[in-house]
Amino acid sequence: MIYVVVGAGPAGVVAAEQLRKLDPLANIMIIGSEPEPPYSRMAIPYYLTEKIDESGTYLRKADQHYSLRDITIIQQRVTKIDTAMNTVITESGEKYRYDKLLLATGASPSVPPVPGIDLPGVHNCWTLEDAREIVRLARPGASVLLMGAGFIGCIILESLVLRDVKLTVVEMENRMVPRMMNEVSGNMIKRWCEQKGVDVHTSTRADSIESAGGGKLKVNLNGGQSVEADLVITATGVKSNMQFAIDSGLHSDQGILVNSFLQTSNEDVYAAGDVCQGKDFSTGEYTVQAIQPTAVEHAKVAAGNMVRGHRSEHIGNVNMNVLDTLGLVSASFGLWMGAEGGDSSELVNEDAYRYLNLQFKDDVLVGASSLGLTQHVGVLRGLIQSETPLGVWKDRLMKDPMRIMEAYLACSQAQVATA
Amino acid sequence: MLKSLNIDPGKCTGCLQCEMACSLENEGVFNTAKSRIKVFTFHEEGRFVPYTCTQCDEAWCMQACPVDAIVINAATGSKDVKNDLCVGCKVCTIACPFGTINYNADSGKVVKCDLCGGDPQCASACPTDAITYVDANATGLDKMRQWAGKTDNAGA
Numbered sequence: 347m348i349y350v351v352v353g354a355g356p357a358g359v360v361a362a363e364q365l366r367k368l369d370p371l372a373n374i375m376i377i378g379s380e381p382e383p384p385y386s387r388m389a390i391p392y393y394l395t396e397k398i399d400e401s402g403t404y405l406r407k408a409d410q411h412y413s414l415r416d417i418t419i420i421q422q423r424v425t426k427i428d429t430a431m432n433t434v435i436t437e438s439g440e441k442y443r444y445d446k447l448l449l450a451t452g453a454s455p456s457v458p459p460v461p462g463i464d465l466p467g468v469h470n471c472w473t474l475e476d477a478r479e480i481v482r483l484a485r486p487g488a489s490v491l492l493m494g495a496g497f498i499g500c501i502i503l504e505s506l507v508l509r510d511v512k513l514t515v516v517e518m519e520n521r522m523v524p525r526m527m528n529e530v531s532g533n534m535i536k537r538w539c540e541q542k543g544v545d546v547h548t549s550t551r552a553d554s555i556e557s558a559g560g561g562k563l564k565v566n567l568n569g570g571q572s573v574e575a576d577l578v579i580t581a582t583g584v585k586s587n588m589q590f591a592i593d594s595g596l597h598s599d600q601g602i603l604v605n606s607f608l609q610t611s612n613e614d615v616y617a618a619g620d621v622c623q624g625k626d627f628s629t630g631e632y633t634v635q636a637i638q639p640t641a642v643e644h645a646k647v648a649a650g651n652m653v654r655g656h657r658s659e660h661i662g663n664v665n666m667n668v669l670d671t672l673g674l675v676s677a678s679f680g681l682w683m684g685a686e687g688g689d690s691s692e693l694v695n696e697d698a699y700r701y702l703n704l705q706f707k708d709d710v711l712v713g714a715s716s717l718g719l720t721q722h723v724g725v726l727r728g729l730i731q732s733e734t735p736l737g738v739w740k741d742r743l744m745k746d747p748m749r750i751m752e753a754y755l756a757c758s759q760a761q762v763a764t765a
Numbered sequence: 766m767l768k769s770l771n772i773d774p775g776k777c778t779g780c781l782q783c784e785m786a787c788s789l790e791n792e793g794v795f796n797t798a799k800s801r802i803k804v805f806t807f808h809e810e811g812r813f814v815p816y817t818c819t820q821c822d823e824a825w826c827m828q829a830c831p832v833d834a835i836v837i838n839a840a841t842g843s844k845d846v847k848n849d850l851c852v853g854c855k856v857c858t859i860a861c862p863f864g865t866i867n868y869n870a871d872s873g874k875v876v877k878c879d880l881c882g883g884d885p886q887c888a889s890a891c892p893t894d895a896i897t898y899v900d901a902n903a904t905g906l907d908k909m910r911q912w913a914g915k916t917d918n919a920g921a
């Protein structure tokens with residue numbers, strides 16, 4: 347068998363390793379377009395703060411990791427799939443034949459339609475190459491404007507503050523991390539950031555960017571105000587890297603469309619990670635979650651299904667995020683915004699920056715979001731994904747959501763079972 | 766034969782010797798807040814439940830880690846955090862459905878049970894045998910793992 351994996355991010359690497367495990371004799375090749383050894387975008391924020399150097403972002407640390415597993419890595423950009431000939435074609439015209447193909451090409455930042463967005467000094471924070479530029483420009487004391495306070499924006503926010511820049515954040519929605527936190531907790535994060543000296547503008551749009559001379563930029567906001575900056579970083583959403591796949595005839599929507607075996611509209615082609623519109627555990631709908639744990643789980647399931655004799659259905663991923671905003675840790679899981687006909691319970695302590703919100707459907711936990719909690723948060727995922735009936739604990743949690751760990755132990759751990 | 770921690774909450778009196786021993790072994794201080802094993806109290810029933818990582822086969826924490834900072838200890842089977850590699854991203858803490866890998870703000874890294882390298886101090890310290898270190902097959906962990914299996918996308 348010849349397996350070709352396009353994309354050398356977490357999805358591609360985990361898939362290749364899983365393929366090797368299940369098919370010891372196969373030919374396995376990863377084709378990735380970036381020049382570095384396979385690395386994790388997720389580690390970039392820690393490269394920016396100099397907690398790690400570039401090699402600290404690498405997905406696997408041993409020099410021989412790939413060669414020991416007989417996984418060939420080729421640096422090329424794939425531009426076409428010839429599905430009739432089971433061949434992928436690269437930018438430089440090379441052709442690679444496959445029996446089964448995995449598309450793990452990830453996503454790229456979307457470019458907001460703002461005049462001046464292509465000026466020098468405006469950057470994404472997505473690749474190691476971007477990160478090197480940011481390290482060069484975000485010197486202590488520099489003025490930096492961050493467009494977008496979504497999940498990725500907020501992660502970069504912390505790195506920038508730790509680099510001692512003067513930071514302004516602009517977010518269109520009425521709170522920070524709008525796709526992860528509700529108004530109460532999203533605004534608690536905002537207040538926290540402001541207390542740490544970050545200038546946060548929510549419900550605000552950057553209308554245009556212009557050159558202000560001397561290498562500086564001027565960002566005009568929709569309220570009429572403008573902000574001068576040495577560096578503008580955009581983090582306004584992502585879009586799947588799939589144009590070449592669409593041009594090659596694969597079906598797509600937000601991402602490449604797959605069935606519950608992560609197989610695309612072509613039976614020899616699978617998809618995983620940020621490029622894949624996979625099943626959401628909570629809603630049963632197919633969406634692009636664009637998070638690390640989902641990329642890795644997709645990769646495992648897809649790789650399994652690519653190998654003859656192994657077939658397992660993808661039950662869907664719980665959407666989940668964890669974020670550290672200058673020491674305030676937040677997390678969200680599943681239907682954190684609530685389920686139709688469900689109940690919710692909430693604990694708010696504005697002064698202590700503590701927050702916990704649980705969402706139920708009948709007596710099952712279906713979603714949660716938290717602020718300021720770092721111990722045992724994983725059980726929120728566990729309870730959601732196992733759909734454990736909470737029985738009498740549902741009412742207790744409605745009164746006091748902080749008893750979640752007791753509820754978890756009582757309901758899910760056989761050796762503990764009481765009520 | 767790999768061994769694992771066997772926990773029998775029925776025998777636990779809530780003395781917290783395990784938490785003290787864990788904190789001393791791993792953090793060098795007697796501070797139950799720093800322990801990797803936690804004793805939960807059910808006030809209504811007057812019951813105590815010691816709880817820590819089961820070193821599960823699925824190792825969600827290890828799978829989710831973006832920088833290979835969690836590795837299997839070949840001698841004990843435990844999943845260990847490599848402090849020099851951990852960047853503190855916390856993805857493992859939300860991926861673990863048992864909630865047994867947790868963020869430590871002081872170090873900026875995560876901590877979890879590593880079976881003390883094969884001589885778990887909580888088990889040695891427990892005066893009532895509520896925590897013992899025994900052959901993996903003999904433990905009641907199967908049920909817990911079965912529950913965890915429901916969380917596994919890749920199936921068995």
Ligand SMILES: Cc1cc2nc3c(=O)[nH]c(=O)nc-3n(C[C@H](O)[C@H](O)[C@H](O)COP(=O)(O)OP(=O)(O)OC[C@H]3O[C@@H](n4cnc5c(N)ncnc54)[C@H](O)[C@@H]3O)c2cc1C
Nearest residue numbers: 353354355356357378379387424451452619620636637638
């Ligand atoms: C700064 C930052 C912080 C993040 N933090 C978190 C976090 O805390 N938690 C979280 O869950 N997620 C986080 N993410 C998201 C996470 O990194 C992604 O979900 C994850 O990288 C997806 O993995 P992937 O393998 O699908 O795609 P990617 O990691 O994007 O890898 C795709 C690979 O495909 C290659 N490629 C693309 N097109 C082609 C082509 N045509 N031919 C050949 N190769 C190609 C790319 O070069 C790349 O190597 C973060 C992302 C960023 C940028």
Ligand code: SF4
Nearest residue numbers: 830851852854855857
């Ligand atoms: S917190 Fe550390 S161990 Fe956990 S996933 Fe992140 S880097 Fe890996």
